[in-house]
Amino acid sequence: xxxxxxxxxxxxxxxxxxxxxxxxxxxxxxxxxxxxxxxxxxxxxxxxxxxxxxxxxxxxxxxxxxxxxxxxxxxxxxxxxxxxxxxxxxxxxxxxxxxxxxxxxxxxxxxx
Amino acid sequence: xxxxxxxxxxxxxxxxxxxxxxxxxxxxxxxxxxxxxxxxxxxxxxxxxxxxxxxxxxxxxxxxxxxxxxxxxxxxxxxxxxxxxxxxxxxxxxxxxxxxxxxxxxxxxxxxxx
Numbered sequence: 001x002x003x004x005x006x007x008x009x010x011x012x013x014x015x016x017x018x019x020x021x022x023x024x025x026x027x028x029x030x031x032x033x034x035x036x037x038x039x040x041x042x043x044x045x046x047x048x049x050x051x052x053x054x055x056x057x058x059x060x061x062x063x064x065x066x067x068x069x070x071x072x073x074x075x076x077x078x079x080x081x082x083x084x085x086x087x088x089x090x091x092x093x094x095x096x097x098x099x100x101x102x103x104x105x106x107x108x109x110x111x112x
Numbered sequence: 113x114x115x116x117x118x119x120x121x122x123x124x125x126x127x128x129x130x131x132x133x134x135x136x137x138x139x140x141x142x143x144x145x146x147x148x149x150x151x152x153x154x155x156x157x158x159x160x161x162x163x164x165x166x167x168x169x170x171x172x173x174x175x176x177x178x179x180x181x182x183x184x185x186x187x188x189x190x191x192x193x194x195x196x197x198x199x200x201x202x203x204x205x206x207x208x209x210x211x212x213x214x215x216x217x218x219x220x221x222x223x224x225x226x
Contacts, residue, residue, distance in 0.1 A: 031211060042118075042201055042216035043156065050211045058213060059113065090155065098207045100146065101214065103155040 003027050004104035006091050012110045019078040021107050023091030025071075032074040033092040033101060034058075034066060036085075043090065049074055050097070081111045114139040116204050118217025125192050126225055133220045135202035136184040142204040144212065145178060145185045150199045150219075159200075160187070163207075192224045 003026030013019050023032060033048040035058075045058030047066040055066050063085060065077045078085055088108050092101040115138040125131050137145075146161035162169045162176045162185065169176050173192075178185040185204075189196055199221050203214040 033212075040218060042218045043203075043214075044216070045213055048211050048213065056211060059215070094212060097209045097212050098144075099212075100158045100161060101212065103148075103157070105155050 004091060004093055004102060006089075006104040006107045008107060009105065010108045012112065013081055014112050015082055016080050019081050019109065019111075021076045021089055021091075021109070023074040023076070023093075023104055025074075025093050027093060027095070027102075028071060029093040029095045030071075031094045031097060031101075032068065033094075034064075034074065034076045035090045035092065035103075036060065036087040037090060037106075038087050046076065046089075081109075083111050085109065086111045114142060114204055114206075114215040116202060116215050116217045118202050118220060120220060121218065122221045122223070124223045124225060127192060127194060129192055131187075131189045131192055131196070131222055131224075133187045133200055133202070133222070134184060135186070135204075135217050136182075137204040137215075138183065139204070139206065140180075140183065141206045144205045144207045145176070146203050146214070147174075147176060147187050148201045148203065148216075150201065152198075156201060189222075192222075194224050194226060197222055197224045 034046040035043040049055045049068040091104040094101045143164035148156035150156045175188040202217040
């Protein structure tokens with residue numbers, strides 16, 4: 001597996017609380033992505049980054065923000081978590097825009 | 113935006129038989145089509161991908177075909193084995209150099225029975 005870690009791996013939180021998920025890579029890859037996975041929907045892109053401080057929205061970005069202050073870390077923040085954000089969140093990295101994406105182990109988030 | 117449909121949602125085959133999973137896409141600008149395998153509780157892992165400048169690609173027991181005119185692509189697994197049991201996802205994107213924004217299908221649960 002590529003050098004990708006996600007933290008925390010599991011989290012239970014309450015509606016209205018802020019949550020930050022972290023993706024950390026040791027591959028020095030330029031591109032990083034956040035997806036959510038829900039039954040019946042496959043994986044859906046939330047946000048992605050094409051360099052330090054360079055980010056853009058994906059298909060389901062409402063309610064999420066991201067930050068990338070250094071190459072190895074990509075943070076996903078839920079400013080005020082809602083039950084609809086209960087999901088498994090995967091981070092992915094790729095060396096270039098045209099290379100395959102490698103996925104992290106995922107974070108299971110439950111919002112009560 | 114892109115829309116990817118995947119069929120069937122579940123597929124059960126006998127060990128040694130072939131399995132075929134089909135996907136259609138809507139955006140004619142899409143030019144990259146990967147397939148991911150996800151075992152229960154694990155991360156998705158790329159098993160094969162194809163770009164729009166080729167019509168078929170093989171890697172041992174796995175092959176992918178692409179029909180750009182009809183906007184569909186398929187995954188073929190021959191001589192299936194129990195370890196092939198997993199969920200398979202197709203995806204599509206347009207490689208522009210600014211980020212690979214994959215749109216995924218909803219997945220196919222493949223079960224290989226002994």
